Amino acid sequence: MASGPSGSANAFQPELIPGGSAAAARAGTATGISPVWGFIVRRLLLGILVLVLVSIVVFVATQALGDPARAILGRSATPASLAALREQLHLNQPVVAQYFTWAGGLLHGDAGNSLAAQEPVTKLIGDRIVNSAVLVLCAGLISIPLSVAIGSYAALRRDKTFDVATSLSTLVFAALPEFVVGVSLVVIFATTVFHLLPAVSLIPPGGRPWDNPVGLVLPTLTLVLAVTPYVARIMRASMIEVLESDYVEMARLKGLPERVVITRHALPNALGPTFQVIALNLAYLAGGIIVVEYVFNYAGIGGALRDAVSNHDLPVIQALAMLIAGLYVVLNLLADIATIMVTPKLRTRL
Amino acid sequence: MDDKATLELMHLRGQITRRQLLVGMGMLAAGLSMASVLAACGPSSATTSSSTPKRGGTFRLGVTGGGAKDMMDGQNITTKPDQARLVTAFETLLVYDEDYKLTTDGLAESVTQDAPDQWTIRVKQGIEFHDGKTLGADDVIYSLTRMLTDPKLFGNAGLGSVDVNGITKMDDRTVRLKLKGPDSTIGDQLGQYYNGIVPVGYKRYPGTQNGTGPYKLDSFTPGQQSGHSRNPNYWRSGQPYFDKVTIIDFTDPAAQVNALLGGQVDAITDIPFGQVSVVKAHSDLTVLESPGGGWLPLCMAIDLPPFTDVRVRQAFRLIADRQAIVTQVLSGHGRVANDLYSPFDACFASDLPQRHQDLAQAKSLLAAAGQANLTMDLHTTDGAAGMVDIANVFAQQAKGAGVTLNVKNDPNYYGDQYLKLAFSVDFWGTRNYLPQVANGSIPTAPYNECHWPPANSNYLSLYKQAKAEVNPTKRCQILHDMQKLEYDQGGYIIPFFNDLVDAYSSKVSGFKASKGTLNLDSFGHGFRTIWFG
Numbered sequence: 075m076a077s078g079p080s081g082s083a084n085a086f087q088p089e090l091i092p093g094g095s096a097a098a099a100r101a102g103t104a105t106g107i108s109p110v111w112g113f114i115v116r117r118l119l120l121g122i123l124v125l126v127l128v129s130i131v132v133f134v135a136t137q138a139l140g141d142p143a144r145a146i147l148g149r150s151a152t153p154a155s156l157a158a159l160r161e162q163l164h165l166n167q168p169v170v171a172q173y174f175t176w177a178g179g180l181l182h183g184d185a186g187n188s189l190a191a192q193e194p195v196t197k198l199i200g201d202r203i204v205n206s207a208v209l210v211l212c213a214g215l216i217s218i219p220l221s222v223a224i225g226s227y228a229a230l231r232r233d234k235t236f237d238v239a240t241s242l243s244t245l246v247f248a249a250l251p252e253f254v255v256g257v258s259l260v261v262i263f264a265t266t267v268f269h270l271l272p273a274v275s276l277i278p279p280g281g282r283p284w285d286n287p288v289g290l291v292l293p294t295l296t297l298v299l300a301v302t303p304y305v306a307r308i309m310r311a312s313m314i315e316v317l318e319s320d321y322v323e324m325a326r327l328k329g330l331p332e333r334v335v336i337t338r339h340a341l342p343n344a345l346g347p348t349f350q351v352i353a354l355n356l357a358y359l360a361g362g363i364i365v366v367e368y369v370f371n372y373a374g375i376g377g378a379l380r381d382a383v384s385n386h387d388l389p390v391i392q393a394l395a396m397l398i399a400g401l402y403v404v405l406n407l408l409a410d411i412a413t414i415m416v417t418p419k420l421r422t423r424l
Numbered sequence: 425m426d427d428k429a430t431l432e433l434m435h436l437r438g439q440i441t442r443r444q445l446l447v448g449m450g451m452l453a454a455g456l457s458m459a460s461v462l463a464a465c466g467p468s469s470a471t472t473s474s475s476t477p478k479r480g481g482t483f484r485l486g487v488t489g490g491g492a493k494d495m496m497d498g499q500n501i502t503t504k505p506d507q508a509r510l511v512t513a514f515e516t517l518l519v520y521d522e523d524y525k526l527t528t529d530g531l532a533e534s535v536t537q538d539a540p541d542q543w544t545i546r547v548k549q550g551i552e553f554h555d556g557k558t559l560g561a562d563d564v565i566y567s568l569t570r571m572l573t574d575p576k577l578f579g580n581a582g583l584g585s586v587d588v589n590g591i592t593k594m595d596d597r598t599v600r601l602k603l604k605g606p607d608s609t610i611g612d613q614l615g616q617y618y619n620g621i622v623p624v625g626y627k628r629y630p631g632t633q634n635g636t637g638p639y640k641l642d643s644f645t646p647g648q649q650s651g652h653s654r655n656p657n658y659w660r661s662g663q664p665y666f667d668k669v670t671i672i673d674f675t676d677p678a679a680q681v682n683a684l685l686g687g688q689v690d691a692i693t694d695i696p697f698g699q700v701s702v703v704k705a706h707s708d709l710t711v712l713e714s715p716g717g718g719w720l721p722l723c724m725a726i727d728l729p730p731f732t733d734v735r736v737r738q739a740f741r742l743i744a745d746r747q748a749i750v751t752q753v754l755s756g757h758g759r760v761a762n763d764l765y766s767p768f769d770a771c772f773a774s775d776l777p778q779r780h781q782d783l784a785q786a787k788s789l790l791a792a793a794g795q796a797n798l799t800m801d802l803h804t805t806d807g808a809a810g811m812v813d814i815a816n817v818f819a820q821q822a823k824g825a826g827v828t829l830n831v832k833n834d835p836n837y838y839g840d841q842y843l844k845l846a847f848s849v850d851f852w853g854t855r856n857y858l859p860q861v862a863n864g865s866i867p868t869a870p871y872n873e874c875h876w877p878p879a880n881s882n883y884l885s886l887y888k889q890a891k892a893e894v895n896p897t898k899r900c901q902i903l904h905d906m907q908k909l910e911y912d913q914g915g916y917i918i919p920f921f922n923d924l925v926d927a928y929s930s931k932v933s934g935f936k937a938s939k940g941t942l943n944l945d946s947f948g949h950g951f952r953t954i955w956f957g
Contacts, residue, residue: 191493198492260686274679274688276649373648381675
């Protein structure tokens, strides 16, 4: 791709951006910096602001989980023992002071000590973060190309058998909650119909998920089935819109081979909106993985979060909530940048 | 901390489900009252399986209820997987058999009550810890002292009558205990699975887990799993049979069942009631249902209106349709009870007639007490499996006697109002009668919900006599009188004892249904009386 996909697309839609290119060129010349960098810096600052706001929301929300001292003591709670434990957990400090102690610790990579396990939160969830990341990565690496391929092909074969079949099946899978998909896969492949795959994914302590790849199959498949339908449908809609555009028609009229029209002109432009959906879905995976980890007894952050909530283990809940929020911010940032990169119209308006 | 409180905590923290907590009651074992001399013993009877035990293999157990709080300690547990882990490496001086009889099949050759306030323990010869050190009197003294000086250990409350300064080494294998006062229940305590014998200097994990038990600890990751390997130097000849044991935490009971169905584990604890038929449908799986002794009482405080009138208490006891409660709260996995606790105690008053629902009689008792069409609150909390269900079912039944009960489900129940309420729900595990009375039925008990006994009753003097009585027959007579008093005038409505429902793959032999202490036949007696084959 000598000229690059966006370059080609740009060449075919000058009339869509009246004055845009000129304005962008002026801005670029005036400051000496590519406007894309200014955009990225602005988005980064915004992202940090969002994280600060999120940290406040997380902190306030976890306060609403109830009194951890009472939860820890249970029936043996007496006014005296409650007071002593609150003292020990620094629950007597003003809430604002508690927030700054906590947020300050986070900046130093210190998420505090788990109330339940009495050890650093980072140690408790470190391996689990790796395990979950592996699962999300596997699901992402399979579902993104797959959904882009399905969506594009369905758009090309619009209203033909493939399109109708995938539209129907993606609609069905999009409507099914993950646990239904997961449990059904277990019934089909592990326990009742066939005995091909393990029903649960047991990662031995100190082990890594990839040590036993067969254990990753069903959880990954469940996540792929959860994510692919959305992305494929957006990709199809986006692709159909692009295929009907003037510049694709122009490319065809120019006599370019259909393969070139699609790969160089249609696909890059259709990907823009899809990036946003992919980012949202990846971020969703980080949270939605909880259900899948529960069904497959997978030792990831989902299990840790669930355990922490039932233990009223505030430091662990807060750390995981911040992690997932951070992931949302980063993925959205990346998606915005990627969208800008493939959409000259947006890039030039910066 | 009290074992009840710990189990409740486990539930509050979500480490065990409602169902598991109920089932968990059964493992907080008590036992038969001790005879003055524990001579009758003998190894636990041979397994019912016809096949000969075979060596080898890795046994994988799936357990729910674990989490970040998992621990390993020879004398303490927090979660259910901790119980399974404890019995791999640690053993007790006395042992309960599957009929809930206390035997000297444990580390002690004899445990004797020499006088009402003095006991002598003599350990067997030649038993070695994992590191090769021989078990002796010093280890017993260290173990008992550890329990008595650390209030977090279960043995701390149970062995409360032992004077920590009155533990004497008589010779290399003999220890004498002086008590603060007469106590015939010391033997019961020494048979509790959590009162394990640890070597001098022992510390909980991450300290070295050096015990006398059949398996050594290889690895342990709280919330995930622990690995154990065969102790080649184990003192019971031939045992254990597995090369390795793996104890795996499950968060979801359904995933646990799936793992068993898919062959990834060989046994699981506490099948969800709804899955029992699923497991039973598989010919290569076996459901092991054992009679447990956990109970959920409805507690009427006898010194608070309207229960100051004994007729109101009697009327309420006649409201309960116990079989319906077993069906609705336990899905049938329990036995009807008779307002008395400690069903495995040798002195359990099983001769007292079973109470049945009698709404007409209840109505007339209430009318006579001037409490017809009574309306009051019934307090409960989601603190143990079934605690809210039992309140709702009972409130429904009470309508038949013209009583309106408003069920109050309060998350702050424990701590704020507990033990101060007229009518409330609580939960208990199984204990023998006297230890249970010490925990819940006398003014000095930590959890006396019913404010028992009445001021004019001779119950307390009977209790003191019973604790000092070393003759088992005479003591049983006293215990019977005490139970009769509670049966006639007490504040507890006890509708049922629950069962333990576990399952295992049929490639495992040696499991037996035993009276409820721990799940799965006390985890196959610490994974040593079960084998593949």
